[in-house]
Amino acid sequence: MKLITFYGSRGLRIVKGENQYVWDDKGKKYLDLHSGHGVAFLGHRNKRVVEYIKSQMDEIMTLTTAFDNPIREEMLRELDDVKPDGMDNVFLLNGGTEAVEMAMKVARKTTGRKKFIAFRNSFHGRTMGSLSVTWNKKYRDPFEPLVGPVDFLEFNKIEDLKKIDNETAAVIFEPVQGEGGVIPATNDFAKALREETQKKGVLLISDEVQAGFGRTGKVWAYQHFNITPDILTAGKAIGGGFPVSAVFLPDDIANRLGEGDHGTTYGGNPLAAAAVTAATRVLKEERVPEQAKVKGELFMRMLRDALADFKSLREIRGLGLMIGVDLRLNPGLAIKVLQEQGVLALKAGITVIRFLAPFMITNQDMELAVNAVRKGVSETESKGGT
């Protein structure tokens, strides 16, 4: 049997993870700033998450939400402290793309409209609906016809927002675009986006599958911009490593949904609920967003200082511990050099080295990473960026 993978091989066989580190089969240790596309933001095998899942395994592992269950009740109580503003309803699913699919269905059902608007460089997932609002043509084209109509507007371009019309069910956006190149929204753009959608009766979906749950320095990334979206999708970090995603909705939207409008076999299973409960507790008690803010600012400053003299550096940008180093060259070789130096990172867009660090990253870790990036960019420049 062969395992299908749609990612290029990194040439490593990883056997163990603990907090911000992983080890390969030869015992070599790596600082993991890839963190499984950001899933391990609370660290690999976070102790409290592991304990909670283990003890839930001794009770019950699978139970549809047609039945009540104590761990789900505990999860709801924990989430009460961190829920997005005004969003008292949550639906659990298993992956980011599923959360986006549901958000799109909810938007059509509750507005009675068909059209969606998304942005250039967006990434929302790989299934037919979420793929339809994903910008990269390479991902989309082989699978047309997708869900339509969808218009793509320029991200961070306020004039473009005039194209939002009253035929549109929802605008979906990432407050910090992840896959597309680590691009934070500007304050003015986010504000104008909220105003324009409100004016036209269009729902605003904040896709925080990557940026949400503390990574950017706030629990939810939209909170940087003084706006409130209508629907929020979360995933990646929210299960502390366990596969789970969520859609948050306010009452006025949730109340317009009924039996049969959506469903899921695994969604909200007791193990996922235990994982979200523990992860939320860690988020609150260890003041994870604050740590992400302080450490992210330091890490970004260190990167700026260390890379200032490189000709190929275009920009270092991000929010909290969601950081991109944008080069004028393909970052592939630099990411490879980083790996040889014991630091795992990932690519974003076409030219960006992306760091999705676990929140417990230390100053010493950052020094290691910064030195490795220097070496990576330097070798890339000397080879002309391949």
Ligand SMILES: *Cc1c(COP(=O)(O)O)cnc(C)c1O
């Ligand atoms: C990763 C990601 C998704 C898709 O999540 P999967 O769990 O891979 O399905 C959707 N939206 C954003 C913003 C993402 O970063």
